[in-house]
Amino acid sequence: MSATVTSRVSSVLRKGLFVDKVAIVTGGGTGIGKAITQELLYLGCKVVIASRKIDRLSKSGEEMKQNPYRHSKSDLSYMQCNIRKEEEVKSLMDYTIEKYGRIDYLVNNGGGQFPAHIEDITLKGWNAVIETNLTGTYLCSREAYRTWMEKNRGAIVNIIADNFRGMPIMGHSGAARAGVENITKTMALEWAQYGIRVNAVAPGTVYSETAAANYGDLDVFGQAVEQIPAKRLGETQEISGPVCFLLSPAASFISGITLRIDAASSLYMHPNFYISDHKNLPPYKWSDDPVEDDTSSAPKSKL
Template identity: 45%
Template sequence: MAARYDSVFRPGLFEGRRVWVTGGGSGIGRCVAHELAALGAEVLISGRSEDKLQRVADEITQDGGHCRWRAFDIRDEEAVKAQVADAAAEGPIAGLVNNAGGQFPSPVMGISKRGFDAVVANNLTGGFLMMREVFVQSMQQHGGAIVNMTADFRNGMPGMAHSGAARAGMANLTQTAAYEWAHAHVRVNAVAPGWVASSGMDTYGGAVKAMIPKLRHHVPLRRLATEAEVASAIVFLLSPGASFITGVTLQIDGGASLGSAIYPSIDHAGSPPYDGFHRAVTPEVLK
């Protein structure tokens, strides 16, 4: 394992800036937190599992970075208000990565109202609460940048309609907030990852688990994304280099949402991946 994160961005890029990453205890959120810390940011990670958050914070500290954590549920409006107030009292929040979320596979006809509401709360309402409170309590006065997490819903999301509806809502919310908050020097963008070789893949069972190793054949680049490839896009959108970019949703899917079965992509050995994350672990389902 390499000694530290090998970022494509210049050292010290986020020196002196505080960036909040929700869902920072695992997967893409963990990777983003590591890259931001390696670039000098003071990182705040949050989630519901204290053990996971503490583990990531310890990793970042061992690597020479600065990381603190807060455990709460982003779906709880009063908890969000209180946690953001505490964090804002310590200084301006320069960046927010709205990464927390989750879903379960199901055809539309099998989704209950309770299940639908739970996924929308995870992937849309909670993110809305976080961005609203960070704006009201910090960025409205100090400026900043927000990156929201959506998903590859460009052609719908068969098998995960609840998540697709929530993610599409987040993409539209991103556009509206970008327009309304520009006067306060706040940029709001989103990323839409496709299939990523991340720890979340190991949470699925049954038919979905059996399908995961075959996903690469449906991607024109003939592989899955690494966590670092999503993280680098998020870091760019937070960076000064993206200072004239707001209201966009950046597709990160290796071209999977392009073309059709009528014109299949040419098979090949797979494009060269980028993986600067020195602590990345291949999901068990892909081993």
């Protein structure tokens, strides 16, 4: 039997900075969410992580509880919650208040998508992705506001994606994340009077075992490196640090922004997407003659 490898956890922020603070992290048991949770624990925070898949969540939660790098005053709890379900989200907030007495921070990291061209996405698949990423973020934010933050202040960080040039092969997710970015701005304005800051973080191509498993045989990460100016993939800890910064007092005058964490990828080529040569966009013609339709042989864009 191989020994369990303990992740080295640290932070550029002062250890213990979040002692006596309480955070909820949706999707906090895997990938970027797990990195955020571990850094919060290092900083002394009490954290409730939530996910729809309780088996994976409990396994990850117990592992993080045993991590020797977390602060002695931190604590971790986990709860099954489908963020698409209003009553389950309300239960998550009630549980956190009952357990820890407050909700200082909310990180809306829970989400999901699958690779597919727009024309191949079924309505069921479309609704599932929109409801998980957009509706789930809305419900968690609304209930955190109603349950605690309206009267006690707080900070929210929404995790979106690099969708600023469209999101080929994941148009459902791109649409949902664009909605989250917009509602981030609206919440930042509407809730400013209650002392609530709301920001978004847009990771570029960040490797995690969970994300790699979701893509199956598609070599998303291998193809992306060439199109990242840094010529390497991001790491989950490179997302968790900025998230904790946005929650911290150092960001007390920052609200309504989207922080791109992508090594300038959004200014460069489009990762994982290539359009084959074609002649299917006819030139402009001032003529009454019908334009020849040659779209039947159009090659499909590929990863």
